[in-house]
Amino acid sequence: METVLLADMNSFFASVEQADQPELLGKPVIVCGDPAKRHGITLAASREAKKYGIKTAMPCWEALSLCPEAIVVRPRMARYVETSLVIVEIAKEFSPLVEPFSIDELFIDTQGTEKLFGSSVDVASLFRKTVYERIGVPCSVGIAPNKLLAKICCDVEAKKSLSGISKWSYEDIPVKLWPRPVKDLFGVGKRMEKNFKNMGITTIGTLAQYPVPILKKKFGILGEVYHLSANGIDNSQVTPHSHDDVKGIGHSITLPRDYYRWEEIQVVLREITEEVCCRARRKGKIGKTISLYVRGIDLISSVQRSKLLASYSNLSTDICPLVEWLFQQHWGSQPVRAITISLSNLMDDEALQLEVFADRVAERSLAYTIDNIRYRYGKTAIFKASSLSEGGVYHERSTLIGGHKA
Ligand SMILES: [Mg+2]
CATH class of the missing domain: 3.30.1490.100 (DNA polymerase, Y-family, little finger domain)
Structure with a gap:
């Protein structure tokens, strides 16, 4: 069953700035780090700024050359952390199984919540609506039978869809996952992409069918992990963190x-x-x-x-x-x-x-x-x-x- 949701806030830092300063709404906004520390890198770009081709991690000067009228905002990390915690609390209204994954992403497992909120798609749209109404930040949601597929589904499909919600089931793997370039597989960075290319692996599908013994010999335990991932298999559970565990x-x-x-x-x-x-x-x-x-x-x-x-x-x-x-x-x-x-x-x-x-x-x-x-x-x-x-x-x-x- 497709019960796992991965919610990813859109242009998180920039969206928080726009929500806090309504005069920034509808304008190209870039959040730029301290030039001395991060060489003035774009940490987030609003939807409007992205239209000019501005991307996260782009040097500030480059972003400004693409869109000279962009409004540059200094990051307020404490505010983003605080907002992130509010989002986690909202998610917990829908299910006890909430696992923050990064400052602007979290997993929600909706199993057992059907009677209260309906299908996982219903939860996704209600969650999106609630987050937007309370804090003014839009988000995208990928829905799948496991965390791995929910994450990829969100990255490659939900973020680009109009509704902001996409759902994948195991049946979608050959059609939606396998044709994609291997870099779209979660956990495959530039270095691995190159390794795979040298082995003739360019799509997730080729990796899925590649002989496991060779993968294991080349990459150790990770070889097996890649084989499973490429086949859409992930047995990890959505595990609520207990950061504030009083016992520890x-x-x-x-x-x-x-x-x-x-x-x-x-x-x-x-x-x-x-x-x-x-x-x-x-x-x-x-x-x-x-x-x-x-x-x-x-x-x-x-x-x-x-x-x-x-x-x-x-x-x-x-x-x-x-x-x-x-x-x-x-x-x-x-x-x-x-x-x-x-x-x-x-x-x-x-x-x-x-x-x-x-x-x-x-x-x-x-x-x-x-x-x-x-x-x-x-x-x-x-x-x-x-x-x-x-x-x-x-x-x-x-x-x-x-x-x-x-
Ligand atoms: Mg995001």
Whole structure:
């Protein structure tokens, strides 16, 4: 059954600006990043600006040369994050199974909601209507039997359709999915597109029928993932995130690009772990279970693993080695896009303080001292030297949201 929806906000940042400033409605608007940071790249272009051929990620000067009268707006990331959360709340009015996928995309599984709202198409149109009425942002919705197909259906069909809604079933795969270029398959970037081209694979259909042993030999586990994806198979469920899970303290980041090298990934793992530990210390909590969630560049390759610590802790010197171990055990050499680390199975620090930290008083008080300095003078007052290396995102994250000024 086609119960999975992928809703994608149209020209999200630009639409939010137009909704907030009605004088921008109907005008070509481009949201441009900080020139110093992102070389003035177009982060979003309104529908009117897109008509001039302006695309996301185009340098600002190029966008302006295509449409000199375009109105340039600086990004307000905090506002977009806030709006994004409102959209998630609206989605939850339709189903408990809502999974945010990016700042402007989310999955909704409508199974079991038929009696309340009718078919998945009915939910899609009611959701679109509600989002537009409440926050003034239009969206497109792809509907399919699974997340992978819903995402592709939205990207290649719904966004271009007048109604903004498209539905694919498994029967549509040979007709609608297979003739498409292989780059349209979710998770196939420029690099893979080139690899496939060298193997004579240009359409999703060729990939779907390509011998699996050869794909596996060439790409490892990913080879199998590509085979399944090309056949429209995706068994991953729409999983509501529990970011605000009171039982655990977690931190997640989506990386600004794909990370391939262990040295870079290690730096990020350490930073996130330190952030989690720091938050645990601020709350006076220690935890026994560490969990790692890693997502690759496609929907299917993700891994969630947990491990028990030898003893309760909130020190990254205890926790980091386990996080790195979990990563190396359970994640191959595939590129990484998002990482979440959380500490759960919590208890009060004070309660066990003497017992657990008896021989580690110095280490513990150092950690708390560093936290205090950061709290008083800002996060960049003290940081690990490794954060300065290429993979480090600590500096960025301490003042920016999603890589842009808040
Ligand atoms: Mg969008």
